Amino acid sequence: MNAPHGSTRVFARGSWAEASRIADVLRKETVGGVLLLVGTVVALVWANSPWAASYEALRDTRVGPASLHLDLTLGTWAADGLLAVFFFVAGLELKREFVAGDLRDPRRAALPVAAAVGGMVAPAVLYTLLNLGGDGALRGWAIPTATDIAFALAVLAVISTHLPSALRTFLLTLAVVDDLLAITIIAVFYTTSLAAGWLALALVPLAVFGFLVQKRIRSWWLLLPLAALTWVFVHESGVHATVAGVLLAFTVPVVRSEAAGGPGAGPGMAEHFEHRFRPLSAGVAVPLFAFFAAGVTVGGLSGLVESLGDRVALGIVVGLVAGKVLGIVGASWLVTRFTRAEFADELGWPDLVGVALLGGIGFTVSLLIGELAFGAGSERDDHVKVGVLVGTLLSALLATVVLRLRNRRYRRIEELETLDADSDGIPDVFQRGTVRDEADHDPDWRGAPPPGRTAGGSADG
Template identity: 80%
Template sequence: MPATSSARLFGRGSWSEASRIASVLRKETVGGVLLLIGTVVALVWANSPWAGSYESLRDLRVGPSSLHLDLPLGTWAADGLLAIFFFVAGLELKREFVAGDLRDARRAALPVAAAVGGMAVPALLYVLVNLGGGGALGGWAIPTATDIAFALAVLAVISTHLPSALRTFLLTLAVVDDLLAIMIIAIFYTSALAVTPLLLALIPLALFGFLVQKRIRSWWLLIPLAVVTWVLVHESGVHATVAGVLLAFTVPVVRSQAAGGPDAGPGMAEHFEHRFRPVSAGVAVPVFAFFAAGVTVGGLSGLTESLTDRVALGIVVGLVLGKAIGITLATWLVSRFTRAELADDLSWWDVVGLALLGGIGFTVSLLIGELAFGTGSERDEHVKVGVLVGTLTAALLATVLLRARNRIYQRMELEETSDVDLDGIPDAWDDVDDRPGNRAARPGDTPSGGATRPFADS
């Protein structure tokens, strides 16, 4: 039976959701450029005659020793600044589940399946490459991550006009990817668990949640509670970035109508996202990249030597082949079992191009590498080389493929931006917002977009 017009992969969502995604991606693109700058500066410095000063700066310890927080600057970047990154990722994830594409099981099936496939296949290929590798299997999760900021920076550099549906899919996939990554970090990279600090962390976490549910925005209340939660999670042995996700999950996405009438507006999540996304994309991730990416390559011979280590080789294979196979295969399976066809003008080459972009795994990959093998260890250095080579290879292959399709993307972009009737909404979306399951959540909508009822804060 042929697919109907509603059974389409990468079909347009609502205009409100598309415009919101476009705004988010613009901020992430700027952050991605800053990330690239931080990475290049770190690599140049670490391979210059002044490499010792870079290592001294990265290893400089600051913080109160009485609280076990006299940490190197590199660790502060990984444990502290990335907690902000995961806080923003948690806000985006909750919003997607409460009011975005992930609230509709049919629309969520594709990015969730693609994210799972894009993590399972790279992990499997890494394990196959490193069987019998003497402790190397601990890095199995390194090639599973997708760095949305880096991917968007690549799109900005190659100036491809990727359609809104593909950009939305890429962002949603990366959000689900972040959730799976934080679960992997919490479950598989917690070496020693101290239960008491973890239980105590629930107290400031609950107080933080209570205040944000009441829409209290006082920074002098919320920030200390967030910091105390972070410290206690850090002391528990669970990676401190988990605190960022837990805090984000307490923040309401939609505001209770009972509190403000039918036009009560969005919840606190949007407020926090506007405040903290620029900090995450513009400061937290680039600074982490600066401290994490500074590996001494040692010229072409040193690069070749690093890549002969099966850890680095497994990462490259996982990021390039694993992501491409996993995401494409998962998308094909969704198409096969739902009998859905690709949206008009799109082909499976577009899916492969997106899958290669998913192989740009940088920030979280470097973080997992440090957790797996220890900061500054020889294998950690090889991890950095593998992540850099794998990311650059995936980016180059994606560039070739997506640029070859750019003429089609330009035509699709023209259709998506044309507004002949001058109503402020492009004509391509005139018949989309009112379709069941396609509208973005508005005050009074039910999660399925049906009859209205009051939303509780959630």
């Protein structure tokens, strides 16, 4: 059934070009997620082995010029330096989504943005309620707010589910917006001291970098030194250095200039940089950060129980597992309830719950905020790591159960999407009707009615 006049289908199928691009992004992120898992497992095994001292010695090894205050440990270089690459790619993806992607329409962007905000507010509230008191635990309120897209997509790869492309786009966009909000929280709430002079100085190489990329200059020998200077000056300012990655990304143009042939002439600068840096981010930066950040000595079952006895760890687990679902699903319900937005006919609330559970897979940014909140290597930071790992594991297991139950339905949708592809290589459903239009002719179709509609297609209320 078609949407009423003036309403907007949220989670509706986007363009074929956008669906293909998202699929390509997800394939790359999935590989990175597997490497992240490997790095995490190696760190945990090493940190809980008889050779744990060698792991700590490696993590705490200092390298870099002391004269520039850059004699940092390898663990700090991973958190401050490598994650700047991660946030550069995330910033490019976010800008591209809202400038040239299917989410450039504010009505379609409203749901994932609202869901991302809800998915950060609810975990923070639950964590705060569980940690009211004067022992300093409230400083970690932002730890369970972030979603790790690489880890979430790695779980999807293991599940091997036929998740509809619209929900995959939603998950990717939600996680990118989530990361942007998280880095904003880091800049605002976890900057202990601010050197305004260094921050102002960072604007100089940033402006030159922005000028060059706006002129479509791609020379690495010009851009990389400017990016490095921006990072150094932001690092010296007291603001977390990963903010530099986001700022640099926002200067990169998305759409090709008219002189270069316009939007239809091929990939723009943002897509070019994504292509170059995403493998470095997903395959090197994030796995190495996980390797240096996840190595916590648990101390067996008794140590695990002791760590979870700290309300900081408990608040993180509750925030990731319950808070993410409440926030994402609740915000989505509010958007569909009080606006003209409606779910596409082939989707229902169980689909959203499954994605919301994936949103509870927090790792990279959660561990980073934990270090900033309580200090790297502190006892409470170790409890943070346990809480993040346990919350992530529980969210992943619950998401697996929900999405596997929906797997047959997803597979059927995917089969319908690929029916009768023409010689142009674009499935017909991207050129005519909806999946439900095709499914109406299938007697075996057993899709649940979308939110706000009955099985007969009438709207509630």
